[in-house]
Amino acid sequence: MGDIAPDLLPISYLPFEGHPVRAQPVVSCRGESGRLLLVAATDEPRATERQGELFSTISGVEVEPVSTPETVEIDYDRELGEPGEFPFTRGVYPSMYRGRLWTMRQFAGFGTAEETNERFRYLLEHGQTGLSTAFDMPTLMGYDSDHPRSLGEVGREGVAIDSLEDMETLFAGIPLGEVSTSMTINSPAAILLAFYACVGEEQGVARDRLRGTIQTDILKEYIAQKEYIFPPEPSMRLVTDMVEFCATEMPLWHPISISGYHIREAGSTAAQELAFTLADGFTYVEWALERGLDVDAFAPRLSFFFNAHLDFFEEIAKYRAARRIWAHVMRDRYGAKDPRSWLMRFHTQTAGVSLTAQQPEVNIVRTALEALAAVLGGTQSLHTNSFDEALALPTEDAVRIALRTQQVIAHETGVANAVDPLGGSYHVEALTNELERQAYDYFDQIERLGGVVAAIKDNFFQKEIAEASFRYQSEVEAEQRIVVGVNRYQLADEQELEILKIDPALERKQIDRVQSLRARRDSRAVESALARLKEDAARDDRNLMPQIVDAARVYVTMGEMCDVFREVWGTWRETPVF
Amino acid sequence: MAGKIRVVVAKPGLDGHDRGAKIIARALRDAGMEVIYTGLHQTPEQIVETAIQEDADAVGISILSGAHMTLVPRILELLRGEGAEDVLVLVGGTIPTGDVAELKELGVAEVFTPGAPTSQIVEYLQARVAI
Numbered sequence: 001m002g003d004i005a006p007d008l009l010p011i012s013y014l015p016f017e018g019h020p021v022r023a024q025p026v027v028s029c030r031g032e033s034g035r036l037l038l039v040a041a042t043d044e045p046r047a048t049e050r051q052g053e054l055f056s057t058i059s060g061v062e063v064e065p066v067s068t069p070e071t072v073e074i075d076y077d078r079e080l081g082e083p084g085e086f087p088f089t090r091g092v093y094p095s096m097y098r099g100r101l102w103t104m105r106q107f108a109g110f111g112t113a114e115e116t117n118e119r120f121r122y123l124l125e126h127g128q129t130g131l132s133t134a135f136d137m138p139t140l141m142g143y144d145s146d147h148p149r150s151l152g153e154v155g156r157e158g159v160a161i162d163s164l165e166d167m168e169t170l171f172a173g174i175p176l177g178e179v180s181t182s183m184t185i186n187s188p189a190a191i192l193l194a195f196y197a198c199v200g201e202e203q204g205v206a207r208d209r210l211r212g213t214i215q216t217d218i219l220k221e222y223i224a225q226k227e228y229i230f231p232p233e234p235s236m237r238l239v240t241d242m243v244e245f246c247a248t249e250m251p252l253w254h255p256i257s258i259s260g261y262h263i264r265e266a267g268s269t270a271a272q273e274l275a276f277t278l279a280d281g282f283t284y285v286e287w288a289l290e291r292g293l294d295v296d297a298f299a300p301r302l303s304f305f306f307n308a309h310l311d312f313f314e315e316i317a318k319y320r321a322a323r324r325i326w327a328h329v330m331r332d333r334y335g336a337k338d339p340r341s342w343l344m345r346f347h348t349q350t351a352g353v354s355l356t357a358q359q360p361e362v363n364i365v366r367t368a369l370e371a372l373a374a375v376l377g378g379t380q381s382l383h384t385n386s387f388d389e390a391l392a393l394p395t396e397d398a399v400r401i402a403l404r405t406q407q408v409i410a411h412e413t414g415v416a417n418a419v420d421p422l423g424g425s426y427h428v429e430a431l432t433n434e435l436e437r438q439a440y441d442y443f444d445q446i447e448r449l450g451g452v453v454a455a456i457k458d459n460f461f462q463k464e465i466a467e468a469s470f471r472y473q474s475e476v477e478a479e480q481r482i483v484v485g486v487n488r489y490q491l492a493d494e495q496e497l498e499i500l501k502i503d504p505a506l507e508r509k510q511i512d513r514v515q516s517l518r519a520r521r522d523s524r525a526v527e528s529a530l531a532r533l534k535e536d537a538a539r540d541d542r543n544l545m546p547q548i549v550d551a552a553r554v555y556v557t558m559g560e561m562c563d564v565f566r567e568v569w570g571t572w573r574e575t576p577v578f
Numbered sequence: 579m580a581g582k583i584r585v586v587v588a589k590p591g592l593d594g595h596d597r598g599a600k601i602i603a604r605a606l607r608d609a610g611m612e613v614i615y616t617g618l619h620q621t622p623e624q625i626v627e628t629a630i631q632e633d634a635d636a637v638g639i640s641i642l643s644g645a646h647m648t649l650v651p652r653i654l655e656l657l658r659g660e661g662a663e664d665v666l667v668l669v670g671g672t673i674p675t676g677d678v679a680e681l682k683e684l685g686v687a688e689v690f691t692p693g694a695p696t697s698q699i700v701e702y703l704q705a706r707v708a709i
Binding site (some may be wrong): 143469470486574575576 | 607
């Protein structure tokens with residue numbers, strides 16, 4: 001690949017001088033290495049069943065046994081503010097769930113477009129209010145279903161989408177003007193967005209009326225999820241093309257969902273999830289500014305996606321700190337004037353990583369508690385995992401229970417009736433301050449490394465996450481942390497669970513489908529669309545989106561488009577660290 | 579190098595979930611083994627080539643994509659083709675019980691599913707690999 005022109009590189013990281021420094025009570029101790037020290041209070045009375053257990057959060061933040069006005073400083077007007085007011089610590093809307101509940105959005109996708117279309121309709125019939133699409137590994141990695149590298153992977157972890165034709169099947173009978181759709185895809189996101197826009201067009205729904213979110217967060221792929229194709233710079237150019245395209249053509253669409261979810265699933269701490277996600281967010285903002293976009297033209301459409309893990313108060317603190325940091329940085333550092341640019345709106349998914357294969361029914365309880373944390377933290381939409389997901393993709397029954405869990409929280413517990421009910425809790429405010437402080441520490445470190453892209457190349461994030469994940473595993477194995485059913489309260493004989501089985505014949509069906517499409521379509525139109533795409537890919541001064549939409553319309557496949565990009569830009573390989 | 583158990587930890591296929599593989603790699607290294615981690619997105623051919631080149635005693639395959647019934651048999655077949663059937667093949671990941679039995683019949687030495695402590699894997703290797 002050719003080098004990216006210097007004008008495509010992000011502006012350098014500015015120091016975070018503006019960030020508030022407040023008198024900070026020590027809620028954790030750090031050793032010389034900067035790592036948290038877990039200090040056991042030896043004279044403290046301790047229940048026998050808690051001998052040897054750590055009293056720090058799951059991320060290792062030392063927990064004050066009792067927080068008081070002396071241990072935490074709360075400047076209400078500056079750091080909290082009313083809900084719906086700067087810095088939005090207490091929530092992005094004044095009335096929160098009294099005005100409108102969060103969107104219950106269960107992530108679904110398996111097999112071919114037909115199977116997933118059926119699951120979508122099932123969820124809509126059962127009261128789900130938004131769609132969320134999971135794609136299979138070949139789609140995420142930019143391979144068509146008949147590529148040799150796709151063998152055995154088609155439709156396994158999500159739905160296989162090779163072309164506009166599959167997308168038409170996926171949304172058959174679902175009016176795109178009335179639903180909002182989320183699509184979890186990153187490297188080939190631009191192509192899937194084009195497919196969606198084309199389906200909308202066929203249904204008579206103009207682009208500017210389509211509502212939804214596409215993940216597009218390539219930075220966290222290099223950091224954690226590892227479904228990257230191209231090197232970081234051309235990937236960032238493609239993301240910026242989408243941001244620019246959506247700002248003018250698809251104003252109701254969220255072009256990026258800046259995601260901490262996968263960072264956490266890879267084993268990070270809550271503070272790492274918070275800090276790395278926000279640092280990624282700043283990087284997208286900087287690239288878009290560098291492109292010449294006005295910050296208020298795109299920032300209101302940036303959205304976020306966080307994990308809801310088990311450590312209840314730490315999670316709530318994480319969401320509150322995230323909103324506060326984003327508001328401050330967007331206003332004070334990037335000069336955003338539109339209050340909508342200061343708002344951090346986010347989707348949450350309960351932690352897959354916290355589910356156990358042992359006594360899987362207990363996962364229903366874990367998921368409920370995680371979901372409750374997300375709601376108390378003010379999420380805008382939520383996916384609750386199904387209890388069988390440590391074993392396989394969920395069955396329909398398991399998905400229904402997961403959705404019912406959200407409905408119980410929304411309608412039966414009363415927690416949706418008060419806005420930020422934990423605001424002002426000494427404990428939660430202290431944790432919020434601590435997570436914010438740890439995030440700013442990480443921003444400084446990332447800045448010293450030359451920004452997010454440089455830090456990725458340096459393996460900084462990957463090492464930090466591997467370290468945290470190994471520490472947690474060691475604590476579990478030493479029984480310093482108890483996982484019910486895994487290292488305590490085990491059952492000798494576990495009942496076998498009915499799990500969802502993906503029919504291997506679906507792979508063949510999908511391969512036949514894409515091959516039959518290639519035989520049927522106008523091959524001259526395909527050739528010329530690919531040639532134009534290649535020409536534009538090589539030029540940094542062209543926005544690729546219009547050309548991708550044109551190629552999608554004549555049924556160029558996703559794999560064919562990615563092959564062109566691979567040819568022009570090359571591919572990315574990381575140096576593995578553990 | 580003499581006296582050390584040599585293990586290749588491998589991530590086949592397109593699946594990017596590497597938390598488990600990295601934890602295992604580090605636990606085995608901390609237990610005194612020589613660990614070669616292939617990194618992500620490896621084809622069965624690449625994994626077998628690494629195992630041969632590194633003269634591995636064992637190959638630990640981490641897979642969470644559901645493609646294990648396609649990729650693992652292929653790795654076993656390629657190892658046999660290279661006359662390396664003495665290399666111990668271990669599988670870790672979200673493997674349904676029914677598939678565990680089938681994989682073992684095909685020649686996988688052991689399958690470790692979610693929740694298995696690293697100490698169990700270390701002990702298993704120490705007991706099975708004679709150096």
